[in-house]
Amino acid sequence: MRRVAVCCVATRLFHRALLYAALAACVACAGPTTVTSLPLRADGRVLQTLESTGSGKIQHVVWVVQENRSFDDMFMGYPGADTVSSGKDSNGNTIPLKPISLKSRYEIDHSAYAMFTACNGVGKLPGTQCHMDGFNLEQKIGGPVNGEYAYVPYKESKLYWDMAQEWVLADKMFASQLDESFVAHQYIIAAQANSSVDVPLFYWGCGGGKTDDVEILKHNRMYGGVQRACFDYQTLGDELDSAGLSWRFYTSHYRMSFSGLWSGYQAVKHIFRGPDWKSDVIPNQHRFFTDLHAGKLANFTWITPLCRDSDHSQCGGGQGPSWVTSVVNAIGESVGKAPRGWLSPALSETLRTLDLLAENGIEYVGNWVNDDQPYPMRVRKGSMIAMPYSTEINDIPALLDLHQSPEVFGQMICDQFDVLYEEGAKTGRVMSICLHPFLVGYPHRSKYLAKALAHVTSRQEVWVTTGAEIVDWYKENYLEAIRR
Numbered sequence: 313m314r315r316v317a318v319c320c321v322a323t324r325l326f327h328r329a330l331l332y333a334a335l336a337a338c339v340a341c342a343g344p345t346t347v348t349s350l351p352l353r354a355d356g357r358v359l360q361t362l363e364s365t366g367s368g369k370i371q372h373v374v375w376v377v378q379e380n381r382s383f384d385d386m387f388m389g390y391p392g393a394d395t396v397s398s399g400k401d402s403n404g405n406t407i408p409l410k411p412i413s414l415k416s417r418y419e420i421d422h423s424a425y426a427m428f429t430a431c432n433g434v435g436k437l438p439g440t441q442c443h444m445d446g447f448n449l450e451q452k453i454g455g456p457v458n459g460e461y462a463y464v465p466y467k468e469s470k471l472y473w474d475m476a477q478e479w480v481l482a483d484k485m486f487a488s489q490l491d492e493s494f495v496a497h498q499y500i501i502a503a504q505a506n507s508s509v510d511v512p513l514f515y516w517g518c519g520g521g522k523t524d525d526v527e528i529l530k531h532n533r534m535y536g537g538v539q540r541a542c543f544d545y546q547t548l549g550d551e552l553d554s555a556g557l558s559w560r561f562y563t564s565h566y567r568m569s570f571s572g573l574w575s576g577y578q579a580v581k582h583i584f585r586g587p588d589w590k591s592d593v594i595p596n597q598h599r600f601f602t603d604l605h606a607g608k609l610a611n612f613t614w615i616t617p618l619c620r621d622s623d624h625s626q627c628g629g630g631q632g633p634s635w636v637t638s639v640v641n642a643i644g645e646s647v648g649k650a651p652r653g654w655l656s657p658a659l660s661e662t663l664r665t666l667d668l669l670a671e672n673g674i675e676y677v678g679n680w681v682n683d684d685q686p687y688p689m690r691v692r693k694g695s696m697i698a699m700p701y702s703t704e705i706n707d708i709p710a711l712l713d714l715h716q717s718p719e720v721f722g723q724m725i726c727d728q729f730d731v732l733y734e735e736g737a738k739t740g741r742v743m744s745i746c747l748h749p750f751l752v753g754y755p756h757r758s759k760y761l762a763k764a765l766a767h768v769t770s771r772q773e774v775w776v777t778t779g780a781e782i783v784d785w786y787k788e789n790y791l792e793a794i795r796r
Contacts, residue, residue: 372609375500376639377574377616378632379493379624380422381464383483384409386472386623388463393483399461400445402432407448412462414469417628418455423510424491424529426450430460438533439490455625471633475640490533494526494541497576500614501561502547509535517578518542518585519566544581548612549588558592558610560603564618565595570627574616597621600639604646615639653699653779655679670694676783684732684741686786697783699742702728706746711757718752722760726767733771742782 388395388409398408420426428438429449435441447460456462466473489495491509494516498505509529514520518541525538552559564571566578577583577593592610594600600615620629652675656665659679669677670691677689678701689696703709705728710716716724725745732741745764752761768774 372611372613374609374613374615374639374643376636377497377500377614378636379574379617379622379627381623383485385463386469387476387481387483389466390473390476390481390483393481395483399447400443401448401461402446403448404445407458407461409461409463410456410458411465412456412459413630414464414623414632415628415630416455416459417626418459419453419626420455420460421451422492424533424535427490428533468630469633471637475637490529493574494579497574497616498543498579501549501576502545502580504545506539506543506545508539508541511573512541515566515578516541516573517566517575518581519578541579542581542584543579547577547580547583549577549583549592552612553588557612559612560592560594560600560610560614562594562597562600562613562615564597564616568595570619570624571617571622576614601642604642607646609643609646652676652783653678655701659701659703666696667692670696676779678744678779684735684743685739686742686783688791697786699779699782700744702744702746705744707748707752707757708746711751718757718760721752721757722764725761725764729764729768736773 383393384395387393388397396409398406401407424439430447431439431442431444432446432449433440433442448458450460452459487496488499488503489505492511494511495505495508497516498508507528507530508526510527512520512524512526514524517524520541522540524541526541527535528537528539530536549559549561561575561577563575566572566575575593575595577589583589583593597615597618600613603609617632617635619627621631621635622629623632650673652673654669654674654676655678659681661679666677666689671693675695676686676697676699678699680689680698681701681703683698684700686697686699689698705725707721710721710724711718728743732743735741747761752758769776
């Protein structure tokens with residue numbers, strides 16, 4: 313019995329007798345993605361072709377913004393991370409860090425001047441070659457004694473720790489700017505702030521008028537002059553617009569007390585005065601959840617908290633970890649079922665990739681372009697199935713790299729199918745057809761794809777299915793048979 317499986321991830325198969333005799337023609341969009349460093353092959357031409365396929369491209373990025381906490385403050389004692397349990401003061405004393413609740417409301421100066429003070433450096437530029445013993449000299453408003461030497465209790469930061477254990481925690485990543493939130497919020501949209509330092513005198517942007525100035529930090533890290541807090545530099549939103557990718561910035565209205573300050577695009581003149589301000593800057597954080605559930609998630613999203621949902625010590629709401637968790641969970645729920653298969657960018661892997669995937673519930677990978685049938689792979693824990701994938705029956709390499717015509721590409725699909733169909737009379741074969749709607753979806757191309765798919769599905773003993781169903785059959789009818 314022969315079958316052809318047509319699915320939407322580059323992994324498929326079919327069945328016959330004790331082995332599977334199904335022929336799998338899989339229509340692949342973009343599969344799941346991972347970041348890897350060691351390619352399977354060193355051939356530059358092969359890697360260039362694989363990278364150009366678009367397989368594994370990330371479709372959505374969500375940047376959740378939180379406020380004013382250092383790594384040690386939130387993750388002190390995290391296993392394997394670079395953290396400390398004490399700090400020095402300017403008198404040479406060792407001050408143990410003490411737990412202070414997120415609900416404790418006080419303010420520590422975090423201007424550039426405060427950074428230079430805490431650094432207590434000896435370099436030519438302020439804030440360099442730091443002794444890191446001047447934290448007690450920073451201005452503090454309210455709060456406990458030695459409130460600069462603190463960490464968030466684990467019971468309050470646990471949700472962040474849980475996310476760190478589930479994914480990745482970067483313990484040696486540092487802010488690019490020296491000072492307060494205004495500049496930080498410009499960096500997350502534009503990677504610059506036109507040499508601004510600290511915060512503006514009024515609204516944090518173009519709505520503040522001609523007298524709304526912000527100070528300038530010169531190249532020698534000395535304060536020097538002021539400028540209006542309304543700029544016209546290129547932003548990531550502009551680049552996304554140029555690439556035809558959608559974006560949204562969910563935030564508070566820029567005039568709302570406190571949390572309105574974090575509306576970064578208010579300081580970019582052509583955004584604030586242009587159409588993006590009404591269409592892409594959304595002054596309502598709750599809209600993120602309604603848009604997400606309505607299937608309207610943009611390609612790139614920023615979301616800033618309300619004050620009560622912020623980790624900022626002046627807010628004292630204590631709800632920051634719960635709010636971030638609600639955003640992450642909402643994204644996970646919108647995706648539906650957890651992925652069972654994996655396709656890496658450039659089909660690349662590190663020496664640990666398969667072990668890590670298996671430990672996290674992934675059952676099959678499409679990275680190994682070396683067979684027309686599935687086969688088991690050895691992993692440290694659990695199991696893994698290698699599912700066939702094609703780098704030639706793929707519209708981007710065929711149409712863009714090899715400059716094949718749509719008609720020839722359609723014939724390639726048919727020829728590939730015919731050979732594998734005949735071979736599948738004895739033992740099944742997997743055929744993958746890797747497609748990207750933005751390319752093959754044009755009418756002058758899709759007509760030839762439609763003809764090829766009609767040819768494929770006109771034959772008997774063809775199994776139209778999914779990668780998950782294929783691996784289920786393979787495990788039940790082949791792997792279990794071997795074990796028995």
